[in-house]
Amino acid sequence: MKRVMPLVTLERAQAAKKTAQRLFETVDSVVGVGITRLGGQYAVKVNLSGPVAPGTELPTEIDGVPVRVEVTGAIRPR
Amino acid sequence: MRLESARGLKQQLLKEVVEPFVVWASRLRGKTASTAVSAAGAESAAGRPIAFGVSARPLDTVPKIPRSVALGVARHQGEYKLAVRVQRPSLVESPLMQHLTREAKGEVDVRIVGRIDKRASARRSAPSPILADAVVIPWYQRNTRPLSIGASVGHVDVTAGTISAFVKRGGATYLLSNNHVLANEDQARAGDRILQRAKYDGGRDPSERVARVRFWIKLKQTGANFVDGALAEIDKGIAYDASRLRGLVNGEDRKLMGVGPAFTDEGEMVFKIGRTTGSTGGRVTAFDLDNVVVNYDKGNLRFDGQIEIEGVGNAAFSDGGDSGSLIVNARMEAAALLFAGGDSGGSNGRGLTYANPIHRVLKDLKATLLF
Numbered sequence: 305m306k307r308v309m310p311l312v313t314l315e316r317a318q319a320a321k322k323t324a325q326r327l328f329e330t331v332d333s334v335v336g337v338g339i340t341r342l343g344g345q346y347a348v349k350v351n352l353s354g355p356v357a358p359g360t361e362l363p364t365e366i367d368g369v370p371v372r373v374e375v376t377g378a379i380r381p382r
Numbered sequence: 383m384r385l386e387s388a389r390g391l392k393q394q395l396l397k398e399v400v401e402p403f404v405v406w407a408s409r410l411r412g413k414t415a416s417t418a419v420s421a422a423g424a425e426s427a428a429g430r431p432i433a434f435g436v437s438a439r440p441l442d443t444v445p446k447i448p449r450s451v452a453l454g455v456a457r458h459q460g461e462y463k464l465a466v467r468v469q470r471p472s473l474v475e476s477p478l479m480q481h482l483t484r485e486a487k488g489e490v491d492v493r494i495v496g497r498i499d500k501r502a503s504a505r506r507s508a509p510s511p512i513l514a515d516a517v518v519i520p521w522y523q524r525n526t527r528p529l530s531i532g533a534s535v536g537h538v539d540v541t542a543g544t545i546s547a548f549v550k551r552g553g554a555t556y557l558l559s560n561n562h563v564l565a566n567e568d569q570a571r572a573g574d575r576i577l578q579r580a581k582y583d584g585g586r587d588p589s590e591r592v593a594r595v596r597f598w599i600k601l602k603q604t605g606a607n608f609v610d611g612a613l614a615e616i617d618k619g620i621a622y623d624a625s626r627l628r629g630l631v632n633g634e635d636r637k638l639m640g641v642g643p644a645f646t647d648e649g650e651m652v653f654k655i656g657r658t659t660g661s662t663g664g665r666v667t668a669f670d671l672d673n674v675v676v677n678y679d680k681g682n683l684r685f686d687g688q689i690e691i692e693g694v695g696n697a698a699f700s701d702g703g704d705s706g707s708l709i710v711n712a713r714m715e716a717a718a719l720l721f722a723g724g725d726s727g728g729s730n731g732r733g734l735t736y737a738n739p740i741h742r743v744l745k746d747l748k749a750t751l752l753f
Contacts, residue, residue, distance in 0.1 A: 318670070325672060338671030338690065341648040349668045353675070376734050377726030379676045381562045381610065382437055382705040
C-alpha cells in the first residue's frame with residue numbers, strides 16, 4: 305500500500321534544515337543550507353561549491369522532508 | 383555591402399560580441415595567460431553573452447587593460463565593409479576576429495592600429511575613414527543627478543557597486559549599499575568620500591563626490607554575518623530621488639512602495655536595477671539560507687538568514703557590480719539587499735544571486751527607508 309506523506313509544513317522543514325546543517329557539517333563544499341520548495345511542498349536545499357568526492361552518500365530526505373542538493377559553485381561578493 | 387547593412391552589422395556586433403569580449407577580458411585579469419587563451423575559445427564557442435561587469439572590489443586589485451578592439455564602417459571601392467581596428471597583432475588570429483569575420487561574411491577591413499593616444503598626430507590617424515563609432519553607456523553607469531536607485535556608486539578605492547535606496551538615520555539622509563561597496567570591506571575610515579559614478583565608470587574625485595561613508599556593519603571572519611551593509615551621508619546640495627525605480631519593468635518606471643513583509647517565500651517574483659545588468663527579473667529559489675560561504679578579499683565569510691534568487695528567462699539576475707542593488711517584490715516593496723552571487727546553478731544555469739533580507743539590513747543599520 306502506498307504510504308501517504310503528511311504535508312511538509314514550514315516548521316517541519318525548518319527542523320529538518322537544522323538536522324541537515326549537522327549532517328552536512330563535515331562536507332567542506334557546503335556553501336548554503338536553506339528552505340526551498342519541491343512539488344509545491346517545503347523542502348531543504350543544500351548548496352555545494354563543487355561535486356562531492358566519489359562514494360560520498362548525501363541524504364535525499366530528512367525526517368520525511370525532501371532534500372535538494374545543488375552545485376552552485378563558489379560565491380563572490382558582487 | 384551597403385552602408386546601412388555595414389552600420390547595422392557594426393552596431394549588432396558591438397553589442398553582442400565586442401562589449402562582452404571586453405568584459406570577458408577584464409574578468410580574466412589576475413588569471414594566468416594559459417587560462418585566458420583556453421577560456422577565449424570556450425566562451426566564444428559556447429556563444430554565451432557575458433554581462434558588462436566587474437565585481438565591487440578594491441581598485442588596487444584590478445590591473446588596467448588597454449581598450450583592444452574598435453568597430454566601424456570602412457569604404458572600399460564604392461562598397462562598405464565592417465572596419466575592425468585592433469591594438470595588438472595577437473588579436474588578428476583570435477576567436478573574436480574569427481567570429482567578426484564570419485558574421486560579416488568575410489567583408490571586413492582589419493588593421494592593426496597599435497596604441498591610440500589622445501594626442502596622436504594627424505599622420506598616425508586610421509588608415510581608412512571610420513564613419514561611426516559609438517558605444518552607448520547606460521544611464522546607471524553615468525553621472526546621475528538626482529542620485530537614483532540602481533546607479534553606479536562606490537568608495538574612492540572601490541571599483542563600482544550600486545545605490546540601493548535612500549534612508550534616514552537620526553536627522554540625516556543616507557544612501558544605502560554594501561559594506562564592500564561603500565566601506566571597502568572595513569578598510570574605509572568614517573568620512574571617506576563616495577563617488578557617483580564610481581571610479582571604474584570614470585567617476586572623478588573630487589568633482590563626482592556625492593557622500594561620505596558614516597556607518598557600516600563590520601564583516602566578521604568568525605561566526606555568522608547577516609548583513610553586508612553601509613550608509614553614506616549625502617552631501618549638502620546633492621539631490622536624490624528616493625522613489626523612482628527607473629525602467630524597472632519592461633523598460634517602464636515604477637515607484638518604490640515601502641518595505642515589504644518580513645517573510646519572503648520561495649517562488650516569489652522579484653526585480654532589481656543594478657550598475658552592471660540594469661533592470662532584471664528574478665524568482666526566489668530559497669530563503670532562511672544559512673552557512674552561505676562568500677569569498678571576500680579578506681577571506682571566506684559566513685552568512686546566515688539569506689535569500690537566494692535565480693534570473694528569469696535565459697538571463698542571470700545579477701553580475702559583478704550589481705552589489706548593493708535593492709531587490710523589490712511584485713508589489714514594488716523593498717525585500718532585500720543584493721550582495722553576492724555565483725556563476726553556476728539556477729534552473730537556467732546562469733547562476734544564483736544572494737541577498738540580505740531588508741528588514742534585517744534596516745534594523746542593523748538603525749535606518750528607515752525613504753520612498
